Amino acid sequence: MTFEETAYNTSRRILSWAEEDRPREKLLLKGKGALSDAELIAILIGSGTRELSAVDLSKIILQKASNNLNELAKLSLKDLMKIKGIGEAKAISIAAALELGRRRKDSDVVRRPKITSSKDAYEQIRSYLMDLPHEEFWVLLLTRSNEVIRPVQISQGGISGTIADPKIIFKSALEHLASSMILVHNHPSGNLKPSEADKELTRRLVTSGKLLDIPILDHLIISELGYLSFADEGLL
Structure with a gap:
């Protein structure tokens, strides 16, 4: 030894x-x-x-x-x-x-894209949802300065709907230490008008986000025709 x-x-x-x-x-x-x-x-x-x-x-x-x-x-x-x-x-x-x-x-420090408008959010998420024959629900998780942490798929459904469980949504946000988030889902039909179910889910998530200090900044509906922003339309 x-x-x-x-x-x-x-x-x-x-x-x-x-x-x-x-x-x-x-x-x-x-x-x-x-x-x-x-x-x-x-x-x-x-x-x-x-x-x-x-x-x-x-x-x-x-x-x-x-x-x-x-x-x-x-x-x-x-x-x-x-x-x-x-x-x-x-x-x-x-x-x-x-x-x-x-x-x-x-290595260079990778700069995260920053969201300053609904169009920025749309450009970050559109490639995940364009041309899908079924509905999917995603969230964009953001830092305190509105930089994108990552997009996360929450659910995948059928032609006319998908289930978005608030528990899974906020679990994803908490796991990635997100400070805020943007909700996103697609309408394969091309109709950008939010359904009453879309509005009710958004209201519930906005309320929950305030309680958890993870605010919902927007909810985008995406189709082949473009997108609708709840924030821009005064629906939040």
Whole structure:
């Protein structure tokens, strides 16, 4: 056993730790920012040795790089594999993760499209609903500054209707931390006039959105002839 391994040999195995102190569980409970560099590397390598936990082995890996991630990225696979307990697979996992981090720095930040009008919303969602022979219900989830987080399909129905469950709609918004949303569905018939059911559903969702602090900004009906905006028509 090397001196470096002995220095950490008093640590308990990870599985005997309190759940909130295990790297994977800690990430789930507290978020990735709560983990140390060693804990993040431990998740990458997955396991330690008979004498060392994955976290303790990760501390040794970091020591080899003077506890500096930039220096760690300079180590070759052969350098990493010189550490007892680090085989080819673990060395490759570490190198791949560090390379992803380097590429992220070089990547441009993707700017989300911003919704400033019903036409903007229509342009973002129309390709999902054009030319469909059946009705579908979608939502555009938005950030606080009205940037599009993502479009989400809520339901798919028949020629004359589809079910839009408010629980599923707001569950999608909460899961993606949306600050607001725009409702969208299509009318395959080409008729852009909202039905009484469309109006009633919109009223219910607007009321629920106010209670949950996730306002409904608009409801679009899309057909091959264009679109109708509830907001533009004063129907919200």
